[in-house]
Amino acid sequence: MPTSTRRARERANTRERIIEAALHVLETEGIAALTIRRIATDVEYSAPVVYQHFANKDALVLELVAHGHRLMLSEFRQAAQEPDTDRRMTRIASQYVRFAGEHPHLFQIMNDPMVDADERRRVAEPVIDVLKEMLTSWSAAHDVVLADFDQACEILWGTLYGIASLSYLGSVGNDRARCLAEQALRTILLGWRTETPANGRPASS
Amino acid sequence: MPTSTRRARERANTRERIIEAALHVLETEGIAALTIRRIATDVEYSAPVVYQHFANKDALVLELVAHGHRLMLSEFRQAAQEPDTDRRMTRIASQYVRFAGEHPHLFQIMNDPMVDADERRRVAEPVIDVLKEMLTSWSAAHDVVLADFDQACEILWGTLYGIASLSYLGSVGNDRARCLAEQALRTILLGWRTETPANGRPASS
DNA sequence: TACCCGTTCCTAACGTCGTTATAATTCCTA
């Protein structure tokens, strides 16, 4: 009975090898080197074989985008262990920019307008959820009630992306961008604390 | 004697027509339609003629990027006429995002990692300068001394780009992105005002 | 064992891209 299951296993295995090869090419040589023929060569197949595992190049790239977000998610979870809510926020900012610096080509396709907007939103969702959790606990810790929570999250997310882009677009170095991101986050959080109607009594016991 | 000057004039004219045709294709049909052959067809020439005016496609695209920044600059200058320094800042934020929404494909190539980083910095400089002037007058109006002025500018620039990207990447609609940008700017400015060592005496006469 | 059918794979090809070589044509100048 296990004859067909083995075939399926082999199929899944080559599919995985294709993704890994594509990922390796992307990270080491950039998006220009990421061609179907190159990937096929690396996994020792001919080009059309790739199309048995992916409908087209976009589908394969989407897989890399998903991988990138999973990677970012794991780094975010790591940063989320910081107990202090303020430092946690600045650490995630720094981590985000660091990711963009350490995986520039991955970061590039993760924010490539060519990939479908809905798909990108879908794979980015878990990462944004971490950000939401962190903002929730931060606002709770400081007795800050945000006028519009989702809006606040989108502002943070956009800000992080924008400042990370300064780095990967070559406007500033990555170290400086990390500094900028931390500073920007501190400023925004300070702004939110300040604009909260000054009901400034500390949380009663 | 004017025979050679006419030739030069014609040359310059064709060059300009190529740029305009390229711009039209880009804005109306997107970057995928922006091919040398298509542009050449639109100006009623064969493809190789384009290479008499531009070293390669990148050089032509760079011209479009420069055009985009000039366009953005003119809109910024318009927003800069607002007398109130605070409203001026939020207006520029709104204007930036609006530009990204009204010229999505132009905005895309203006921030395309494929175009040379140095060249992009160069053509973006005048636009950033406007932002710098506005921040200067804002901080003066509020007696705010920014710890690091350039850093503050880069934070603003990055934030605007990031939030505008939320729109053109399809995460949020353009109207919402404009709202986010204004809100983000207000928050950041509030943060800077707050963190300034509370020498809170109003500007003495 | 012999056949057969479905899967897997490769070669070849199509159309498009950016770009270049080559040749024809045009237009000014001497």
Next chain:
DNA sequence: TAGGAATTATAACGACGTTAGGAACGGGTA
């Protein structure tokens, strides 16, 4: 008017994503 430079188009090259066609393989049945 003859010659030479500038201008133009045709054809081609290599690389891309993608598809068509057929060869090879491998397990289930006679």
